[in-house]
Amino acid sequence: MVDHGGNLDVARSRFGGEPADWIDLSTGINRLPYPVPQLSTHHWHALPSRAEIESLHEAARAAYHTTAPLLATAGAQAAIQMLPRLAPPGSARILSPTYGEFGHVLRGAGWAVEAVSDIEALAGAGLAIVVNPNNPDGQRHDPEALLALATRVGRLVVDESFADTTPELSVAPQAGRAGLLILRSFGKFYGLAGIRLGFVLGGEADIAALAAASGPWPVSGAAIEIGRAALYDRSWADQTRMRLLRDAARLDELAQTAGWKLVGGTPLFRLYDAGDGLLAQERLARARIWSRLFKGRPSWLRLGLPGDETEWQRLAAALAR
Amino acid sequence: MVDHGGNLDVARSRFGGEPADWIDLSTGINRLPYPVPQLSTHHWHALPSRAEIESLHEAARAAYHTTAPLLATAGAQAAIQMLPRLAPPGSARILSPTYGEFGHVLRGAGWAVEAVSDIEALAGAGLAIVVNPNNPDGQRHDPEALLALATRVGRLVVDESFADTTPELSVAPQAGRAGLLILRSFGKFYGLAGIRLGFVLGGEADIAALAAASGPWPVSGAAIEIGRAALYDRSWADQTRMRLLRDAARLDELAQTAGWKLVGGTPLFRLYDAGDGLLAQERLARARIWSRLFKGRPSWLRLGLPGDETEWQRLAAALAR
Numbered sequence: 001m002v003d004h005g006g007n008l009d010v011a012r013s014r015f016g017g018e019p020a021d022w023i024d025l026s027t028g029i030n031r032l033p034y035p036v037p038q039l040s041t042h043h044w045h046a047l048p049s050r051a052e053i054e055s056l057h058e059a060a061r062a063a064y065h066t067t068a069p070l071l072a073t074a075g076a077q078a079a080i081q082m083l084p085r086l087a088p089p090g091s092a093r094i095l096s097p098t099y100g101e102f103g104h105v106l107r108g109a110g111w112a113v114e115a116v117s118d119i120e121a122l123a124g125a126g127l128a129i130v131v132n133p134n135n136p137d138g139q140r141h142d143p144e145a146l147l148a149l150a151t152r153v154g155r156l157v158v159d160e161s162f163a164d165t166t167p168e169l170s171v172a173p174q175a176g177r178a179g180l181l182i183l184r185s186f187g188k189f190y191g192l193a194g195i196r197l198g199f200v201l202g203g204e205a206d207i208a209a210l211a212a213a214s215g216p217w218p219v220s221g222a223a224i225e226i227g228r229a230a231l232y233d234r235s236w237a238d239q240t241r242m243r244l245l246r247d248a249a250r251l252d253e254l255a256q257t258a259g260w261k262l263v264g265g266t267p268l269f270r271l272y273d274a275g276d277g278l279l280a281q282e283r284l285a286r287a288r289i290w291s292r293l294f295k296g297r298p299s300w301l302r303l304g305l306p307g308d309e310t311e312w313q314r315l316a317a318a319l320a321r
Numbered sequence: 322m323v324d325h326g327g328n329l330d331v332a333r334s335r336f337g338g339e340p341a342d343w344i345d346l347s348t349g350i351n352r353l354p355y356p357v358p359q360l361s362t363h364h365w366h367a368l369p370s371r372a373e374i375e376s377l378h379e380a381a382r383a384a385y386h387t388t389a390p391l392l393a394t395a396g397a398q399a400a401i402q403m404l405p406r407l408a409p410p411g412s413a414r415i416l417s418p419t420y421g422e423f424g425h426v427l428r429g430a431g432w433a434v435e436a437v438s439d440i441e442a443l444a445g446a447g448l449a450i451v452v453n454p455n456n457p458d459g460q461r462h463d464p465e466a467l468l469a470l471a472t473r474v475g476r477l478v479v480d481e482s483f484a485d486t487t488p489e490l491s492v493a494p495q496a497g498r499a500g501l502l503i504l505r506s507f508g509k510f511y512g513l514a515g516i517r518l519g520f521v522l523g524g525e526a527d528i529a530a531l532a533a534a535s536g537p538w539p540v541s542g543a544a545i546e547i548g549r550a551a552l553y554d555r556s557w558a559d560q561t562r563m564r565l566l567r568d569a570a571r572l573d574e575l576a577q578t579a580g581w582k583l584v585g586g587t588p589l590f591r592l593y594d595a596g597d598g599l600l601a602q603e604r605l606a607r608a609r610i611w612s613r614l615f616k617g618r619p620s621w622l623r624l625g626l627p628g629d630e631t632e633w634q635r636l637a638a639a640l641a642r
Binding site for chain 2: 001002004006007008009019020024027029031033036041042043044045046047048049050051074075077078080081101105108187191192193194195196212213214215216217218219220221222223
């Protein structure tokens with residue numbers, strides 16, 4: 001089992017409390033979500049139709065500035081689960097450290113997986129994986145460099161799960177080239193991880209293969225209705241981008257007062273060198289604020305951004321203690 | 322692409338009208354759905370936790386009278402999509418005619434698929450598939466015969482997507498034996514196909530393999546919250562079973578006045594010999610009532626049950642015309 005943020009069960013079993021007592025900053029999920037519209041009973045009742053799914057695809061193409069083949073999936077994770085089905089097991093290189101599920105899923109499907117720490121070391125790989133901007137350290141990769149890399153590997157997967165706040169980093173506008181697959185998450189930026197929605201963009205053959213693997217009803221009616229409304233709402237997205245940028249700076253200031261050093265991050269999460277990560281996590285956990293640690297990196301602590309002012313005050317108080 | 326009911330796009334492109342104008346009887350989805358409770362913002366926002374998913378599993382075990390290993394999936398269809406991953410491609414036999422996705426998915430994954438018309442012909446198969454009660458003809462198989470068959474095949478899949486109204490047919494209470502996999506649909510009986518929820522029950526190794534293939538968040542927060550409430554609501558289920566039985570008899574009477582002969586069915590759908598199926602479909606479609614035809618069976622017409630009294634009156638009027 002891969003270690004994930006967002007599992008409050010672990011926090012509660014160690015430190016007690018009810019779910020509602022906790023501020024979960026262990027993920028990069030926006031805590032001020034897109035307001036869920038009143039849902040029609042139709043979307044609960046009926047199977048999503050082809051036309052409805054296609055209208056969600058159109059909304060995603062508009063949001064991601066592409067006309068390329070694209071498929072809605074039950075979260076970016078669902079696309080990761082299907083990656084091994086695009087080719088017979090071979091060898092993959094993953095720019096690391098990064099999101100643990102790529103290596104886990106590929107190894108489970110019989111792939112030989114190599115973690116590399118330099119993007120140049122990906123060249124020549126049968127399957128190369130880059131998360132941009134990267135989770136957990138926020139490392140950014142130049143889109144031009146990635147497009148060049150795509151021509152030097154069998155297949156390049158660019159996971160843009162945290163790219164909504166930095167659209168200038170996205171290669172989605174260049175989607176459609178053979179050998180380039182792009183993953184997008186809906187739940188993180190829109191703060192609606194529970195609806196399970198993401199997208200994969202790519203060449204026609206890859207998207208057709210993934211569509212066949214995911215079947216006729218890959219996402220729920222609620223995901224279609226909410227996703228369509230949110231992806232067309234440019235004003236909410238613009239305001240949220242600006243708010244997250246401001247709030248990330250505010251979190252960095254708070255962290256500085258606690259003596260933590262910024263390692264990197266995106267406007268949805270910040271990675272700090274907290275000296276003793278475990279100690280820092282326990283200090284926050286006593287105030288029912290949950291954070292994320294990383295195996296093999298004992299000084300690291302990752303924090304999502306608090307939502308409303310009450311949450312900011314609770315975090316400030318916990319850090320001042 | 323497999324032909325499915327529930328795709329009103331086709332009806333509209335042929336006969337016009339807005340989705341709300343149509344009564345969709347082309348599926349076996351209950352048109353008087355379980356009332357969706359007010360959903361907590363938590364379930365939209367957060368990733369489903371292990372404890373939440375496990376609590377849904379418990380609700381399903383209670384509803385299906387089993388303590389066996391079980392996995393929530395994004396509809397029974399999601400389990401079908403993963404079937405080919407349980408074993409290297411081999412040969413499968415499907416008791417036919419039945420739901421088209423089994424053959425489609427297995428062939429797509431490189432399996433040799435044989436349609437057989439007699440349950441005895443399944444014995445000796447590497448993978449055998451039975452839908453009980455069957456869609457579209459409602460054929461029923463004795464649970465004891467299925468359990469005996471399970472010992473004579475490599476793996477037996479029993480799709481109980483329409484078994485909620487005939488719990489006496491279910492082998493779910495015997496789930497857990499190696500080589501027996503049982504699929505359950507949530508959306509049909511509860512009338513909530515849009516939330517994408519189903520379950521697969523089986524031996525420990527198979528369920529673990531399917532869990533690995535579906536990843537850490539196989540269903541949405543809404544599916545967890547609604548599914549848990551509905552599966553524990555025995556009184557709604559009992560009343561709905563009785564109502565569907567009464568309504569199925571009412572539909573048969575209506576069909577008889579139209580000169581159609583009952584071929585078979587379940588309390589969620591009825592299959593009629595309408596003489597000329599296409600003509601019967603067009604007659605209903607002019608009244609904006611959508612039905613299901615079957616390739617190679619030109620006299621067959623399948624109808625789900627109307628929901629409220631207005632829908633019954635519209636159907637009666639269309640048949641009297």
